[in-house]
Amino acid sequence: MATFKREGKKEVPSLSTSSLPDIVFMLLFFFMVTTTMRDVSLLVANTMPQASETVKLEKKSLVSNIYVGKPNDQFQAAYGTEPRIQLNDKFASVEEIQAFVASEREARKEEDRNSITNNLKVDRRVTMGIVTDIKQELRKANSLRVNYGSVKRPTR
Amino acid sequence: MAKKTPEINASSTADIAFLLLTFFLMTTSMNVDSGLFRRLPPYQPDVEQNPPKYAKRNILQVLVNRNNQLAINGEIADVSTLKDRTIEFILNPENREDLPQKETKTIDMFGPVEVSKGIVSLQSDKGTSYEMYIAVQDQLTAAYNEMRNMKANEKWGKDFNDLSPEQQEAVRDVIPMAVSEAEPKNIGGNK
Numbered sequence: 001m002a003t004f005k006r007e008g009k010k011e012v013p014s015l016s017t018s019s020l021p022d023i024v025f026m027l028l029f030f031f032m033v034t035t036t037m038r039d040v041s042l043l044v045a046n047t048m049p050q051a052s053e054t055v056k057l058e059k060k061s062l063v064s065n066i067y068v069g070k071p072n073d074q075f076q077a078a079y080g081t082e083p084r085i086q087l088n089d090k091f092a093s094v095e096e097i098q099a100f101v102a103s104e105r106e107a108r109k110e111e112d113r114n115s116i117t118n119n120l121k122v123d124r125r126v127t128m129g130i131v132t133d134i135k136q137e138l139r140k141a142n143s144l145r146v147n148y149g150s151v152k153r154p155t156r
Numbered sequence: 157m158a159k160k161t162p163e164i165n166a167s168s169t170a171d172i173a174f175l176l177l178t179f180f181l182m183t184t185s186m187n188v189d190s191g192l193f194r195r196l197p198p199y200q201p202d203v204e205q206n207p208p209k210y211a212k213r214n215i216l217q218v219l220v221n222r223n224n225q226l227a228i229n230g231e232i233a234d235v236s237t238l239k240d241r242t243i244e245f246i247l248n249p250e251n252r253e254d255l256p257q258k259e260t261k262t263i264d265m266f267g268p269v270e271v272s273k274g275i276v277s278l279q280s281d282k283g284t285s286y287e288m289y290i291a292v293q294d295q296l297t298a299a300y301n302e303m304r305n306m307k308a309n310e311k312w313g314k315d316f317n318d319l320s321p322e323q324q325e326a327v328r329d330v331i332p333m334a335v336s337e338a339e340p341k342n343i344g345g346n347k
Contacts, residue, residue: 018166024173031180049287051294053301054190063189119189122286127222129282131289139199149191150290 043086044069049124051150062116063147064104066097068130069123083126085134094133101141121149192293197336214256216245216276220292222283235291242299246274246331265326266311272331279338296335303331 046069057063067086071079075091085092087100105113118138122131138146218238219227226233228241248255256274263269276296280289301316304327308316316327 017170021166021169021173024170024177028173028177028180031177048191049290051192051290051297053192053294053297055193057189057191057193060189117193119191124285124287124290126286127282128280128284128286128289131286132280132282135196136199139196142198144196144198146194146196147189147191148194148290148293149189150294152190 040065040067040086040089042067042072043075043089043091044071044084045123045125046121047124048121049150050153051148052153054150054152057117057119057147059115062108062112063119064101064116065119065121066100066134067121068126068134070125083123083130085130094130094137097134097137098141101138101143105143115145116143117145117147118143119147119149192290192297194293194335210275211257213254214273214275216242216274218276218278218292218296220278220280220284220288222281224285224288226288226292235288235295238292238295239299239302242276242296243303245276246272246299246303248272248274261329263326263329265323266330269330271329275334275336277336277338300331300333304328307331 044067046067068083069086070076070081071084071091079091085094085097087096092100101116101118104116108116120131120134135146138144217227217229219230221227226235226238228238233241245255248258251258256272258270258272260268261271263271278292278296280292304316307327307330308314308319308323311327312319312323316324319327
């Protein structure tokens, strides 16, 4: 005859946490995939000036970056200490900007080509001479949307 | 009988994964680019010879020289005063003779309003530091933002940024951003 064995008090079974690592790993991969690393390595010094009225740039895909600043230490032997322009991954001269703008346009979809914003990431110690030259070139290339990259000043 | 292998305690993998997760959360900066947005005027090589003429009272001349000194209408001034000077210039609250004229325009949602004809003329030198230039641009942007906020509050009791796009457009028409950058000069020699 079957008897039900009773072994002491009934206990609540402990909650299985074996799936917790999986969940966390999933989160981890999500963050690893979504956060984009900076796609170009900086060849120039780039400390942007502070401003209080900055606005965020919407639509990252429509932004093309132009870096200006003093070349980093390892490039100073070859390029000197005067501020230089960096387009994509190499140093460039002012004359190359028009070609750069054209290639940036080519890379975008046709309907987006007129809404490209040129993000001027200029080091704060640079003088205006080179910046004005760049602006003139951008005007000649008819790429008129410009963002003067600056960091939001912490509010007092 | 084979010895049963004891189950590996997996409770710490969660901790390890959390550690990795927090590491990635901290190190990857979602750096959103920010800055001051401007629209450059189109390139017109012929215009340089015949610049359009404006009455003197309609122009606020802002000069920055190579020593990063600022002059407003020919007087040396501090950057921090530029914002208030610009607001006073554009709004011209007392309708003074030496400040800009106003033009009555009909604008959607506002009806007939007085729009200032004032233009800020910004002239910088090749030797001006970029930091100073941004400081000046920042002050000018702050002035226009404050005026737009003021108008938005008068009309709808809300800040400019909280308005609908159509309302923002209307406020922009009432206070148009008129900052003209003169062709670069090279006063202080090459730099």
